[in-house]
Amino acid sequence: MASILTLDGISKRFGAIVIANDVDLAVKKGEALGIIGPNGAGKTTLFGVITGTVPPDSGCVTFDGRDVTRLPPDQRCRMGIARSFQIPQPFGGMTVFENLVVAAAFGQGRSEHDVYAQSHDILERCGLAAKANRPASSLTLLDRKRLELARALATAPQLLLLDEVAGGLTEHECEALVDLIRDIRKTGITIVWIEHIVHALLAVIDRLVVLHGGAFIAQGDPQEVIRSPQVNEIYMGIPADA
Amino acid sequence: MEWVNTIVQGILTGGLYAMFAAGLSLIFGVMRLVNIAHGDLIVLAAYVALVVTETLGINPLVSLAFVVPIMAIAGYVLQRTILNRTLGDDLLPPLLVTFGLSIIIQNALLEIFTADSRKLNAGPIETASIEVLPGISLGVLPLLQFVLAVAVIAAMQFLFYRTATGRAFRATSDDQPVSQLMGLDNRHVFALAMALSLAIVAIAGVLLAVRANFDPSIGPARLIFGFEAVIIGGLGSMWGTLAGGIILGVSQAIGAKIDPGWQLLAGHLVFLFILAIRPQGLFPKVQ
Numbered sequence: 001m002a003s004i005l006t007l008d009g010i011s012k013r014f015g016a017i018v019i020a021n022d023v024d025l026a027v028k029k030g031e032a033l034g035i036i037g038p039n040g041a042g043k044t045t046l047f048g049v050i051t052g053t054v055p056p057d058s059g060c061v062t063f064d065g066r067d068v069t070r071l072p073p074d075q076r077c078r079m080g081i082a083r084s085f086q087i088p089q090p091f092g093g094m095t096v097f098e099n100l101v102v103a104a105a106f107g108q109g110r111s112e113h114d115v116y117a118q119s120h121d122i123l124e125r126c127g128l129a130a131k132a133n134r135p136a137s138s139l140t141l142l143d144r145k146r147l148e149l150a151r152a153l154a155t156a157p158q159l160l161l162l163d164e165v166a167g168g169l170t171e172h173e174c175e176a177l178v179d180l181i182r183d184i185r186k187t188g189i190t191i192v193w194i195e196h197i198v199h200a201l202l203a204v205i206d207r208l209v210v211l212h213g214g215a216f217i218a219q220g221d222p223q224e225v226i227r228s229p230q231v232n233e234i235y236m237g238i239p240a241d242a
Numbered sequence: 243m244e245w246v247n248t249i250v251q252g253i254l255t256g257g258l259y260a261m262f263a264a265g266l267s268l269i270f271g272v273m274r275l276v277n278i279a280h281g282d283l284i285v286l287a288a289y290v291a292l293v294v295t296e297t298l299g300i301n302p303l304v305s306l307a308f309v310v311p312i313m314a315i316a317g318y319v320l321q322r323t324i325l326n327r328t329l330g331d332d333l334l335p336p337l338l339v340t341f342g343l344s345i346i347i348q349n350a351l352l353e354i355f356t357a358d359s360r361k362l363n364a365g366p367i368e369t370a371s372i373e374v375l376p377g378i379s380l381g382v383l384p385l386l387q388f389v390l391a392v393a394v395i396a397a398m399q400f401l402f403y404r405t406a407t408g409r410a411f412r413a414t415s416d417d418q419p420v421s422q423l424m425g426l427d428n429r430h431v432f433a434l435a436m437a438l439s440l441a442i443v444a445i446a447g448v449l450l451a452v453r454a455n456f457d458p459s460i461g462p463a464r465l466i467f468g469f470e471a472v473i474i475g476g477l478g479s480m481w482g483t484l485a486g487g488i489i490l491g492v493s494q495a496i497g498a499k500i501d502p503g504w505q506l507l508a509g510h511l512v513f514l515f516i517l518a519i520r521p522q523g524l525f526p527k528v529q
Contacts, residue, residue: 072422075427077423103425108425
């Protein structure tokens with residue numbers, strides 16, 4: 001199947017720290033890709049490069065057959081790239097519903113009136129319908145994470161980037177979220193998911209890549225990658241030749 | 243009765259101050275830009291009205307139909323071409339650029355229109371008044387000015403909380419990088435906010451020019467009144483801004499009543515007093 005997103009030779013450094021070193025990545029349409037890697041491996045920066053908030057030093061980003069390397073974030077959003085943040089960043093001064101309406105109206109370039117019903121459906125799916133009129137700043141952590149997801153979905157993305165959505169949740173909450181992400185996946189949205197909670201990730205994804213020191217060091221079938229010597233070395237400190 | 247009259251006049255003047263403040267507060271709220279040229283833009287609007295009324299021979303109040311769109315377009319262009327470039331993590335560049343703009347506007351007006359004091363003539367409406375109670379007459383013009391101020395504040399409140407543009411303003415104000423990821427083009431949103439701010443400036447400028455004499459140098463003082471009204475009322479609250487304007491207007495009226503030389507002093511003292519006891523303003527926005 002055709003790639004919806006390709007990264008070609010992306011490099012990024014902040015001063016002397018190399019965040020991405022000639023990274024290549026192709027994400028197929030409809031695929032669910034997981035990214036793991038130690039803290040500081042450059043995972044979140046990669047999302048910044050894809051959404052347009054972090055300009056790469058070199059390399060190019062292609063989305064849906066078009067070179068988007070120089071497009072600003074708002075245009076990429078309207079093309080169909082959405083992301084959630086590790087630390088939820090709702091518009092705190094607005095209600096939950098308003099958060100959705102803004103994302104839906106401007107993310108899709110439609111009038112507010114046209115997106116009310118759709119926004120409500122998404123809140124329903126994400127389990128937030130009862131809290132639609134609450135100020136977003138009053139939500140609990142789980143609900144904020146749901147709102148992150150809901151707001152990203154409201155922009156009607158083709159590609160959804162999830163940044164550690166399962167972190168900080170209880171086991172039960174985590175399961176509910178995994179179910180939700182699986183549902184989203186079924187609607188045909190391509191998912192790229194950065195996560196430390198590996199079992200949550202494995203429940204959804206069909207390919208896993210490992211980012212370490214600004215480069216992909218392993219990729220392929222999730223179960224195989226998890227058991228691979230390289231991953232053991234990074235996470236457990238077991239040398240690959242042991 | 244004389245005192246009641248003084249206070250009523252103060253309230254009516256306060257409406258004008260609230261209008262000075264509303265545009266200032268809008269811009270700071272949406273893009274954290276302190277527009278030092280705000281007062282001079284009010285004066286610029288007055289001169290635009292002067293040119294329009296003299297050229298077309300129409301009443302200054304009718305000229306609003308031209309001045310408001312002219313200023314709004316100027317605001318949009320100003321933001322897109324100059325001010326957007328100054329915005330970033332540092333608060334200093336926009337401050338310096340608008341300060342420079344203030345000097346440019348003042349001197350350009352001085353060059354073109356000289357330092358002569360001007361006034362717009364609105365005709366018989368200027369002296370018309372209604373006697374509401376024995377001993378208390380309200381000038382039709384001050385009353386109209388106040389009603390317009392309330393209408394502007396109410397319209398802004400509606401826009402902010404009931405329209406897509408308002409939600410775009412609030413989302414951008416809340417978190418600029420995230421709003422961009424939701425498809426909002428910040429440069430356009432900022433330019434719309436500046437257009438709206440200068441539309442309000444246009445109304446304020448015309449009303450100012452009809453009520454009192456103006457010359458190219460009076461802008462900075464209007465800026466101060468605007469600042470004071472915003473801070474007394476509390477940042478981010480529209481109705482608070484109206485209240486702030488009224489408090490300032492009444493303070494000045496009472497000061498002037500005690501001694502004509504005390505008008506401005508009384509306003510500044512009340513401002514400083516409120517700043518000292520309640521720095522967040524009287525009606526800060528509840529999140």
